[in-house]
Structures are given as structure tokens and as C-alpha cells.
Amino acid sequence: DAKTTQPNSMESNEEEPVHLPCNHSTISGTDYIHWYRQLPSQGPEYVIHGLTSNVNNRMASLAIAEDRKSSTLILHRATLRDAAVYYCIPPVGNTPLVFGKGTRLSVIA
Amino acid sequence: NAGVTQTPKFQVLKTGQSMTLQCAQDMNHNSMYWYRQDPGMGLRLIYYSASEGTTDKGEVPNGYNVSRLNKREFSLRLESAAPSQTSVYFCASSHRQFTDTQYFGPGTRLTVL
Numbered sequence: 001d002a003k004t005t006q007p008n009s010m011e012s013n014e015e016e017p018v019h020l021p022c023n024h025s026t027i028s029g030t031d032y033i034h035w036y037r038q039l040p041s042q043g044p045e046y047v048i049h050g051l052t053s054n055v056n057n058r059m060a061s062l063a064i065a066e067d068r069k070s071s072t073l074i075l076h077r078a079t080l081r082d083a084a085v086y087y088c089i090p091p092v093g094n095t096p097l098v099f100g101k102g103t104r105l106s107v108i109a
Numbered sequence: 110n111a112g113v114t115q116t117p118k119f120q121v122l123k124t125g126q127s128m129t130l131q132c133a134q135d136m137n138h139n140s141m142y143w144y145r146q147d148p149g150m151g152l153r154l155i156y157y158s159a160s161e162g163t164t165d166k167g168e169v170p171n172g173y174n175v176s177r178l179n180k181r182e183f184s185l186r187l188e189s190a191a192p193s194q195t196s197v198y199f200c201a202s203s204h205r206q207f208t209d210t211q212y213f214g215p216g217t218r219l220t221v222l
Contacts, residue, residue, distance in 0.1 A: 032208070043113075043199045043213030044152065087151070094207055096167055099144075099151035 004088050009104040012078045020073040020103055022088030027068055031091050035062065035073050036099070037084040044087065044099070047073065083107045110135050113214035115200050121220045122190045130185040130217050132200030140206040141183035142167075143175060145196040146216075152199060158183055159206040190221045 005023040012018040024033065035047040048055055048062045050071070055062040061074040075082055087102040116131045134141065139160045144152040144167075154167030158177040172194060174186045183202075187194060198217045203209040 034210075036211075041216075043201070043216050044211075045213065046210045049210070091207055096142075096154045096157065096207055097211065099153075101149075101151050 004090060004098075004100060006086075006088050006100065006103045008101065009106065011106045011108060012075075014079060014107055014109050015077050018075040018078045018082070018105065018107075020075075020086050020088075020105065021070065022072070023070045024088065024090040025069045027090040028092065029068070031093070033062070033064060033068075033071050034089045034091065034097070035060070035071075036087045036089065037082075038087070038102070039081075039084045047086070078105075078107045080107050080109060112136065113200055113202055113212050115198075115214035115217050117217060118215065119218050121222065122187075123222050124191060126190050126221075127186065127188050128190065128219075129187075130198055130200075130219075131182070132184065132214060133182045134200075134202040134212070135181065136202060136204075136212065137180070138202035138204050138212075139180070140203045140209075141177065142201040142203075142211065143173075143183070143185045144199045144201065145169065145194075146199060147196050155185065155198075157206070187219075190219075192221045195219060195221045 032049045034049040036044040038044045050062045063072045085102040113134045142157045143155040146152045156175040158164045161180045200214040201211040203211045
């Protein structure tokens with residue numbers, strides 16, 4: 001298993017950048033790192049995924065360490081709508097995703 | 110596209126009653142999943158279906174049965190509900206099993222008294 005470690009909670013001011021860290025020290029060389037988030041009272045939604053190099057999309061950026069043992073989800077300008085639980089999920093081959101407890105992000109106006 | 114839809118949104122059962130949670134997706138995905146989420150916890154996989162005609166147990170299958178009715182629909186049945194099954198149930202789908210992005214429904218909040 002690719003065990004992951006995320007902080008339980010983080011807080012950010014609105015309009016500020018947010019860096020959400022994740023350690024996945026046992027990830028294999030071919031497993032993509034996925035990030036999902038879950039807004040209050042909703043199902044999880046995909047945010048971004050990557051393998052080795054940094055990735056950007058309209059929602060966020062993903063910075064992956066060179067040794068792939070950690071990654072950081074970057075929200076460039078947090079808004080109140082970004083308040084959610086963020087899950088870092090490095091799948092292990094063709095096995096079920098494991099949603100841990102994630103990081104609860106609070107955004108302060 | 111509606112994406113993944115689930116019915117009902119809310120349900121209250123008495124212990125021992127049975128019910129079926131319905132899930133449908135319109136994205137032509139091959140794989141579908143049922144998860145449960147208890148308060149303050151992450152999601153746990155109950156059952157999944159890699160493709161039409163196949164189903165497999167996940168982490169917490171006891172007390173549940175599933176049916177992959179066709180490519181679009183994947184139902185979850187509680188034969189004899191127990192208070193321990195009080196939870197929020199999410200259905201999800203993906204093009205390929207596990208490795209592809211999963212798309213989730215809005216959830217069914219189930220209370221068993």
C-alpha cells in the first residue's frame with residue numbers, strides 16, 4: 001500500500017495561495033497521484049492528477065517532488081468555495097482508491 | 110449530461126427493513142462503485158463493478174448486495190437494515206477500473222432507527 005500522510009486541517013485567508021501537502025513515501029514508480037476534494041454535503045470531485053512533473057489545470061496546480069515521495073496541491077487564490085476536505089490518493093496498481101481522512105481546508109473571509 | 114444520479118436523496122428505515130439505492134450514469138463508463146461515508150471519516154468501498162456483468166466486494170461488503178443491471182445502472186440493496194448502516198452512500202463511475210478519474214453522485218443519506 002502507498003501510505004499517505006496529510007495534515008488534519010489547514011486554514012487560509014481568502015485570496016491567498018494555499019499549499020496542501022501530502023506524503024506518500026511508498027508510492028510505486030508508475031502510480032499517478034490523484035487529488036480529490038469534497039465540498040460540504042456533496043460527493044467527492046476530481047481536482048487534479050500527475051505522475052512525475054508538475055501539472056496545472058483550471059482548478060489547481062500539483063507540484064510533485066523529484067523522488068515522488070511527496071506532493072503539494074496548490075490553490076493559487078483561495079475562495080470561500082474552496083473550503084472542503086482535500087484527499088491525496090496515490091493508487092496502488094489496479095486496486096481500489098483509498099480515501100483517508102484528508103485535510104479539511106477552512107477559508108477565512 | 111446529468112453525470113451520476115442517485116435516488117433517493119434521503120431515507121429513514123427501521124431496523125430489519127430492506128431497501129434498494131439506485132445509481133445511474135450517462136457517461137458510458139465501464140466501472141461503477143458504491144462507497145459509504147460515516148461522520149468524520151473517509152469513504153470506504155462497499156462493492157464495485159469493473160464492467161457490465163461483473164461485481165466484486167470492496168472493503169466493507171457485509172450486509173449489502175449489488176446488481177449491475179446494465180452499463181448505466183448499479184444498485185445497492187440492504188436486505189435487513191441495521192443501525193450500523195446509518196451512513197451517507199455515494200455511487201461513482203469511471204471509464205476504467207480504479208485508475209481513471211471517478212465521478213461521484215450527490216449521495217443518499219440513510220438513517221436506520
